Amino acid sequence: MNNEHSETNVPLVSEETKTLGDIQINFNVVANIVRIAALEVPGVATVGGGLVDGIADMFPQKKFDRGVRVKADEVGDYIIDIKVILKFGVELAHVAEQAQHRIIEQVEKMTSRSVSLVNVIVDGVKTTEKTQNEDWDEETHTD
Secondary structure, eight states: OOOOGGGHHHEEEEEEEEETEEEEEHHHHHHHHHHHHHHHHHHHEEESSSSSHHHHSSSSSSSSSSTTEEEOOSSEEEEEEEEEEETTTSHHHHHHHHHHHHHHHHHHHHHHOEEEEEEEEEEEEEEOOOHHHHHHHTOOOOO
8 A cells, every 4th residue: 555645644734742742734624615615606606516526536645635625835835726616796806815715814813834736726616597497387387
């Protein structure tokens, strides 16, 4: 078995405390915070969630974990990449910028670590079309 894919190699960020020990926040926890913060922004339909992410979920190691990748730079600050699908009709750049601000705010508040970059990749636009079945009124139509 390759050590690179081992469960023990989960990336962690360690916060040293002098009296009690280390506090470690797994990057997957940070990714969850990122996902939830992005979904709080009006105009964000989903995080990741495209067909490629669905297929990637079948494999244990993937480049983006459900649309979010978190790593640390040389000084320990977070670098975050997030793929989002936005709602049709919104100003894409404005919503992406709002997502950046919200993600930074929540991650820094919850982890006490700085965020150096949040790269937002707009991976699609989602419409809220009604299906033909939703428009069908059975009482007014006869065969």
